[in-house]
Amino acid sequence: xxxxxxxxxxxxxxxxxxxxxxxxxxxxxxxxxxxxxxxxxxxxxxxxxxxxxxxxxxxxxxxxxxxxxxxxxxxxxxxxxxxxxxxxxxxxxxxxxxxxxxxxxxxxxxxxxxxxxxxxxxxxxxxxxxxxxxxxxxxxxxxxx
Amino acid sequence: xxxxxxxxxxxxxxxxxxxxxxxxxxxxxxxxxxxxxxxxxxxxxxxxxxxxxxxxxxxxxxxxxxxxxxxxxxxxxxxxxxxxxxxxxxxxxxxxxxxxxxxxxxxxxxxxxxxxxxxxxxxxxxxxxxxxxxxxxxxxxxxxxxxxxxxxxxxxxxxxxxxxxxxxxxxxxxxxxxxxxxxxxxxxxxxxxxxxxxxxxxxxxxxxxxxxxxxxxxxxxxxxxxxxxxxxxxxxxxxxxxxxxxxxxxxxxxxxxxxxxxxxxxxxxxxxxxxxxxxxxxxxxxxxxxxxxxxxxxxxxxxxxxxxxxxxxxxxxxxxxxxxxxxxxxxxxxxxxxxxxxxxxxxxxxxxxxxxxxxxxxxxxxxxxxxxxxxxxxxxxxxxxxxxxxxxxxxxxxxxxxxxxxxxx
Numbered sequence: 001x002x003x004x005x006x007x008x009x010x011x012x013x014x015x016x017x018x019x020x021x022x023x024x025x026x027x028x029x030x031x032x033x034x035x036x037x038x039x040x041x042x043x044x045x046x047x048x049x050x051x052x053x054x055x056x057x058x059x060x061x062x063x064x065x066x067x068x069x070x071x072x073x074x075x076x077x078x079x080x081x082x083x084x085x086x087x088x089x090x091x092x093x094x095x096x097x098x099x100x101x102x103x104x105x106x107x108x109x110x111x112x113x114x115x116x117x118x119x120x121x122x123x124x125x126x127x128x129x130x131x132x133x134x135x136x137x138x139x140x141x142x143x144x145x
Numbered sequence: 146x147x148x149x150x151x152x153x154x155x156x157x158x159x160x161x162x163x164x165x166x167x168x169x170x171x172x173x174x175x176x177x178x179x180x181x182x183x184x185x186x187x188x189x190x191x192x193x194x195x196x197x198x199x200x201x202x203x204x205x206x207x208x209x210x211x212x213x214x215x216x217x218x219x220x221x222x223x224x225x226x227x228x229x230x231x232x233x234x235x236x237x238x239x240x241x242x243x244x245x246x247x248x249x250x251x252x253x254x255x256x257x258x259x260x261x262x263x264x265x266x267x268x269x270x271x272x273x274x275x276x277x278x279x280x281x282x283x284x285x286x287x288x289x290x291x292x293x294x295x296x297x298x299x300x301x302x303x304x305x306x307x308x309x310x311x312x313x314x315x316x317x318x319x320x321x322x323x324x325x326x327x328x329x330x331x332x333x334x335x336x337x338x339x340x341x342x343x344x345x346x347x348x349x350x351x352x353x354x355x356x357x358x359x360x361x362x363x364x365x366x367x368x369x370x371x372x373x374x375x376x377x378x379x380x381x382x383x384x385x386x387x388x389x390x391x392x393x394x395x396x397x398x399x400x401x402x403x404x405x406x407x408x409x410x411x412x413x414x415x416x417x418x419x420x421x422x423x424x425x426x427x428x429x430x431x432x433x434x435x436x437x438x439x440x441x442x443x444x445x446x447x448x449x450x451x452x453x454x455x456x457x458x459x460x461x462x463x464x465x466x467x468x469x470x471x472x473x474x475x476x477x478x479x480x481x482x483x484x485x486x487x488x489x490x491x492x493x494x495x496x497x498x499x500x501x502x503x504x505x506x507x508x509x510x511x512x513x514x515x516x517x518x519x520x521x522x523x524x525x526x527x528x529x530x531x532x533x534x535x536x537x538x539x540x541x542x543x544x545x546x547x548x549x550x551x552x553x554x
Contacts, residue, residue: 051238054373056195056230059206082337084207086191092291097537100427101293108414110336110343132290132425142451143513143551 061085071125074118082109088126092134095127197372199226204295208232208337209374212300215548216449218464221501222275223303225367230374231280231301233409234334234345237394243370243378248362252329252400255320262364262379269310269318274359274384276497277304277466279439281387281415284542287532290425292539299444299546304464304499307382309363312398313356321352321400328355329399329407330381330392347407348389348415352400354437359384359497362395384497385468387415387436387540410435413537424535438468440543441528443475443502443520450548457508457552459516464499465490467522475502478517482530482545488518511554519545 063076065085079088082105093101102119105111114122192200193211201211211230213223220227240246244263251257260268280301282294295301328349336343354360363382364371371377376393383390389409399405409415416433443465448454465472471493476485488504508514521527532542 049239049241051241053239054197054377055236055239056206056209056374059209061207080207084205086203086205086207087295090204090296091293093293094290094425096427097293097425100537104293104412104414108408108412110338110340110408112338134289134291142549 059084067129069125069129071121074114075122075125078111078114078118078122082111088130091126091130092132093126093130094132095123098123098126098130101126193230195374197226198230198374199224201227201229202300204297208234209236210295212297213303214300214449215298215444215446215463217446218300218303218444219446219462221304222367223305225305225369225372225375228278228303228305228366228375229280229301231388232334232393233389234336235339236373237333237335239373240378243364246378248379248395249397250315250319250400251397253322253325253402254316254400255322256318258319260315265310265315265362265379266364269314271308271310272361273306273308273365274361274495274497275304275306275493276359276382276384276495277302277439277499278382278384278388278391279303279466281389281436281439281540282538283439284442284532284544285539287542287544288424288535288539289532290535292535292537292542294538299442301388302442302444302466304466305366306368307361307363308365308368309361309379309382311358312360312362312381313358315362316355316398316400319400321356324402325352325400326403327351327401327405329397329401329405330390330395331397331399331407332376332380332392333394333396344408346389346409347405348387348392348409349401349405349407350383350386350390350437354383354386359495385438385466387439389415404435415540416536416538417534417540418536421534422536428537436540438470439466440541441465441467441470441472441520441522441526442543443472443518443528443546445516445518445546445548448548448550452548452550454508454550454552457510458505459508459550460503460505461516461518462501462503463518463546465502465518465520466497466499467520467526470522470524470526471496472500472502472520473523474521475504476519476521477504477506479506479508479514481515482517485519508550508552511552514550514552516548516550517545518547 061084066072066076191203193203204210209232213227213229217227246262247259249259283297283301285292285294286296286298330349331347334345336345361382364379379395380393381391381395412430415436417436418428419432419434422428445461445463447462465475475488475490477488478485488502491501493500519528528543528545532544
């Protein structure tokens with residue numbers, strides 16, 4: 001027989017205490033308790049409407065989105081004050097039509113006017129970079145890709 | 146739905162040649178244009194990433210303009226997520242209370258009024274129609290040389306079910322004076338520059354079109370509250386006419402005693418050359434006519450351009466529409482117009498709805514074929530072989546629709 005010493009008594013006692021506390025905490029030693037009912041929450045604030053809900057994601061271009069060339073910067077900052085570079089890049093126009101496009105922007109779209117030398121630089125850039133380039137109707141045959 | 150048994154859409158083609166797939170009949174795709182331009186390696190068109198919207202083809206991010214690829218137009222009623230997006234300005238803030246949105250009716254009326262959307266909905270009879278909404282520049286990409294503007298193929302068009310009140314009922318309540326000639330319509334979309342003193346666009350229509358019983362002030366699309374991106378909470382639908390007359394985010398109808406002169410009414414905006422001009426030339430802004438009704442158009446929605454066919458028998462289908470008129474016939478050709486075969490054309494559910502056409506063709510052999518479709522309207526007007534009547538801003542481009550297919554050997 002192993003003799004019980006003081007250490008054993010302490011260990012056994014502490015174990016019993018912990019066990020009882022744990023059972024008590026778990027509700028095993030108590031009857032049903034009244035459940036806690038929090039006080040009624042204050043009336044929900046008026047739903048905040050997000051004014052941007054349903055809008056397209058924001059879009060920002062950089063100068064590097066336009067091909068390099070003389071006049072790129074002034075073209076970028078003049079045109080993208082309103083619209084994206086994708087619209088510029090989709091065009092294929094002669095200098096004459098770029099010129100009338102400039103008038104369209106000023107008159108129809110109320111663009112802020114620029115100095116004549118800036119207009120010339122922008123038109124040179126656009127005519128150089130985005131000339132008519134539509135080729136024959138079989139230039140993009142899907143089965144040659 | 147596509148019959149996967151007979152058609153084997155090539156995934157590689159769909160992904161790698163997305164530009165081609167998207168452009169059902171374009172002579173040149175955005176992809177190849179970018180290549181010709183020497184731009185960074187083209188990866189096909191940019192696809193829309195936006196909550197509530199399908200992966201439409203993005204033509205421009207600012208303003209956001211996106212078209213529906215032809216193979217995504219197969220539904221009888223275009224679902225909201227597949228409906229094309231056209232903006233001239235920025236998208237305005239969503240209102241906190243849609244029913245409090247105000248619309249002003251003034252000008253040549255006996256009783257100018259300002260009415261909330263809520264009152265409008267309860268005061269006037271609500272009607273629903275399936276009707277075309279089509280960008281005035283739809284088909285612009287078919288012009289050669291290039292015309293100015295967003296390069297729409299055929300995807301700037303859709304047929305939704307619109308619910309609203311008749312503009313005629315509202316105008317009658319305001320009492321249209323005999324001096325009334327035209328509407329001047331305004332919306333809440335801010336100018337792209339952010340300058341709030343500039344309207345982004347303001348168009349109008351002759352009083353007769355405004356009083357037409359299908360011209361509606363709309364607040365529901367396919368039974369749902371009109372989404373912000375499509376002009377919600379309230380917009381006009383002027384069916385069959387250039388979409389820019391269907392003012393989004395409607396705030397004011399100014400009844401004019403002359404043709405309206407807001408931004409978008411002058412120059413070559415929404416105007417065709419009166420005397421035909423040399424393609425690629427500047428033209429004369431004083432010699433123009435307003436683009437009103439949209440031209441007759443057929444678009445094959447199945448199969449997709451670039452489809453690889455497992456069988457020589459092809460059951461194709463699509464939709465056709467014709468502005469103010471009804472489509473009477475659609476004909477298809479698989480031999481470059483040498484011979485034509487009539488398709489079956491369904492009656493529209495109501496005026497201004499597109500019409501389903503279906504045809505079954507037997508391709509004579511394996512190999513490369515083009516399938517062409519052309520519609521003819523109730524006035525006998527059909528589609529040209531190429532986009533004609535070139536004009537600087539590229540309106541009225543409605544050449545015969547064309548898809549390219551490859552039959553497996």
